[in-house]
Amino acid sequence: MGKEWLWWLGEFGLAATVAVVAGFVTRDVSLSILYGLFVGTVFFILREHRRIGTKLEKNVDELEDKALSFPVQLGHLKETDPYLKQLARSARDEAIRIIKEVADDHVNLHSRTLADISGGIVKLAKPGDKIFATNYGVMFQTPQGNAARQINFEQADKGVDITRVFVESVSARSEDKRLIREEMERQKKHLKVRFIKESELPADMRRNMLFMYDRLVAYASYTTFGSSSKTQLTDEIKIYTNREELEKAKEWAETIIKLSEEYK
Numbered sequence: 001m002g003k004e005w006l007w008w009l010g011e012f013g014l015a016a017t018v019a020v021v022a023g024f025v026t027r028d029v030s031l032s033i034l035y036g037l038f039v040g041t042v043f044f045i046l047r048e049h050r051r052i053g054t055k056l057e058k059n060v061d062e063l064e065d066k067a068l069s070f071p072v073q074l075g076h077l078k079e080t081d082p083y084l085k086q087l088a089r090s091a092r093d094e095a096i097r098i099i100k101e102v103a104d105d106h107v108n109l110h111s112r113t114l115a116d117i118s119g120g121i122v123k124l125a126k127p128g129d130k131i132f133a134t135n136y137g138v139m140f141q142t143p144q145g146n147a148a149r150q151i152n153f154e155q156a157d158k159g160v161d162i163t164r165v166f167v168e169s170v171s172a173r174s175e176d177k178r179l180i181r182e183e184m185e186r187q188k189k190h191l192k193v194r195f196i197k198e199s200e201l202p203a204d205m206r207r208n209m210l211f212m213y214d215r216l217v218a219y220a221s222y223t224t225f226g227s228s229s230k231t232q233l234t235d236e237i238k239i240y241t242n243r244e245e246l247e248k249a250k251e252w253a254e255t256i257i258k259l260s261e262e263y264k
Contacts, residue, residue, distance in 0.1 A: 119148035127159030163192040196260035217249035
């Protein structure tokens, strides 16, 4: 007999006991049955509520334990890229925060912009590392973009080799073109800056890409809103560290460098 049947048998036994006691006190069989059913129902609801609550608490505890142990497990993988470990810890902390907020009947969801993630990856580079990136330029026209730009400059000054290729979109307006050129002017003093029109790129390479040679490559897609292309929401960011994707990214970087021109 399973635990579930034992639990139901216990509920029946409780209701029957209440009914017998009620019948002994009132000397009325019909009244004792009704009273037993009523009390049994009340106890059933209270115990069921408590059982479900206990089960939910147990599930939450298990989720929290798994979330807490995940970065520890990653710590044993010596070859795991440090940025992926950082993302795992960040996701762990975010999951625990949401679990705790749900208990208080509210949730605050936080989003990370393309500039945040780009800056975070570049920040992990060490002197001598080589970075290749393509983007449509507009991500820098925000506070987060300003912070990412500063990280690029600081890392370049420390000896990180950074090449950034700005892409002029097919749908770019005169205002967008002006912003891209202004951004290239700012960055050419610190980084290797190149330029290309989107129409000159192979179709599969028309995307934001950040490649840290021999370590990781990230691809991002986004949606543009409003009348200005500066207003973007990131749809998806994929980060790869496997050898096959790194080799493909290297070929793409070489192709884009050949097709683009240095901005002077």
